[in-house]
Amino acid sequence: QKEVEQNSGPLSVPEGAIASLNCTYSDRVSQSFFWYRQYSGKSPELIMSIYSNGDKEDGRFTAQLNKASQYVSLLIRDSQPSDSATYLCAGRRRSNYQLIWGAGTKLIIKP
């Protein structure tokens, strides 16, 4: 099992709808997660960090962590064309603190 798994997409969502991005993780990964957004040709930018079970909201973004199911998600409300990007989730390996990355999900918001 991969340590952090993420569907590479693409995920196509109409403008104004909710985009839902998901990752699963193994026992080898610490239960704190980070969501990054990467535009084509640019470096990843941290969007949100989540450390505890439940939801964390920041503007149009909500991160959700379910430790029992080993599942983390990012919801983007009122999706805009400018949200079109690749979204990466990451967590730290417990044994050596290395950041482990999902493959990234390409999100396309259709006007």
Place this chain on the structure above:
Amino acid sequence: KAGVTQTPRYLIKTRGQQVTLSCSPISGHRSVSWYQQTPGQGLQFLFEYFSETQRNKGNFPGRFSGRQFSNSRSEMNVSTLELGDSALYLCASSSGTADTEAFFGQGTRLTVV
């Protein structure tokens, strides 16, 4: 607070040459990680330095090496460049402890001709 600074931003080299890339992390951060990213691909982990020691290493050939100085600045070196080394090279700065996020520099785009 200054962000992560990578230099140079762009570089063109010839096959067989070597190249050195630099990364200055956020003040107070002791960890610098390096990644290679080719078009349409995910982040490929090269190595991580923490307090001047290589703490983690990815699956890249020995042509790729790095080091970290006492001020936490890091350099990455690629010797005997190949066409396939053309990529965006990213460094990420963090405190390096459990449950901490990383912040990326703008990257160095290397083209090997």
